[in-house]
Amino acid sequence: MKRDELGDLVAFLIVAEERSFTRAAAQLGTSQSSLSHTVRRLEERMGVRLLLRTTRNVAPTEAGEQLVETLRPAFNDIRSRIDALSALRQKPAGTIRITSSRHASETILMPVVKRLLAEYPDINIEISNEPKLIDLVAERYDAGVRLGEQVEKDMIAVRIGPEMRMVVAGSPAYFEKHPKPQTPHDLTQHTCINLRLPTLGGLYAWEFEKDGRPLNVRVEGQFICNDVPMIIDAAVSGLGLTCLPDDHLEKFIAEGKLVKVLEDWCPPFPGYHLFYPSRRQASPAFALLVDALRYRG
Known part of the structure; x- marks a missing residue:
């Protein structure tokens, strides 16, 4: 079937x-004369009269009724399937792939x-x-x-966590032998x-700031070491001072296993x-994830 025949x-x-060329033309966004020409073309192609036209009414002929009974369920099925596809498009579904650090993934x-x-x-x-x-x-x-400071400028960035601070800390046992800096x-x-x-293999230079x-x-x-949990274990064991983001160390500080120093030199970032x-x-699934992760604290 050609495209114009389906139309x-x-x-x-x-x-x-609608039993009306006027209402049908309005629904289709075309003119009455164009619509009348379309129906006549269909009748000529099928070789049978499909509509009875009077000055007040339009009604299907017997052949027209049979065609309506054939077309209506078929087009209703098409409409329902299209509606189902539209609903599926709005339904959160599919796979989302995310690259992250282990700590951000866990917390x-x-x-x-x-x-x-x-x-x-x-x-x-x-993940x-x-x-x-x-x-x-x-x-x-x-x-x-x-x-946040690692995100490229050409990316859309959504804050999903609070500000952080670097924390310098050592164990109580370490500070029994060494004065606090x-x-x-x-x-x-x-x-x-x-x-x-991990990126270039160099050693992290401890970063501080005071009065700008x-x-x-x-x-x-x-x-x-290149593994944060092992560094924390070493610091708790008294092997030296560590400098890590506060959310890595807050548990150990709260438990008294580590003691903070140089706090006034560590502004938030x-x-x-x-x-x-x-x-x-943005798919519905991705938009849902972004909204769920968005930080509102």
Whole structure:
């Protein structure tokens, strides 16, 4: 069947149901004369009269009634299937791939993911914990989670966590043997635990700021590691001072296993953000995840 033949059948069905060329033309967004021409063309092609026209009324002939009975269930089925597709398009479904750090996944992503997966069985979420930054487009990720200062400017960034601070801390046993540092410069006299950065492999330079003046300090010590939990364990064991984001250490500080120092040199900085390409078309599932993760504290 050609495209214009299908259009002619639709036009006839609407005229027959409305029993009016005027109302049918308004519904189809065309003129009465054009619609009348369409029906005549259909009648000529089928070789049978389909509509009886009077000055006051339009009614299907017997052949027209048979055609209506044939077309109506078919087009109703098409409408219902299109409506079902529209509903499916609005239903949260599909797979969302996210690259993140392990700590952000454990503390921020997973509580939300557990709830969404329980409430929306058609959503699938894949989380890949990577210590280094990933090219979302090249690696085909939908979004990433990183600290706000690590997000590229051409990305849309949504804050999903509170501000953070770097914390310098050591165990009570360590401070029984060493005086607490009063300024970052004093760290050169202390044993410190270095963090090996995953991206380029260098050592993290401890970052400080006071009165708007930044200060980076290269520290030294016997232990170097690229794993945060192991660094915390080493600090709790008294092997030296550590410098990590506050949310890694707050539990150990609250339990008295670590003691904070240099607090006035550690201003807040942007916490975790969900970021994704600005050109990304947001699916209902992705929009739902973004809204659920958005920080409102």
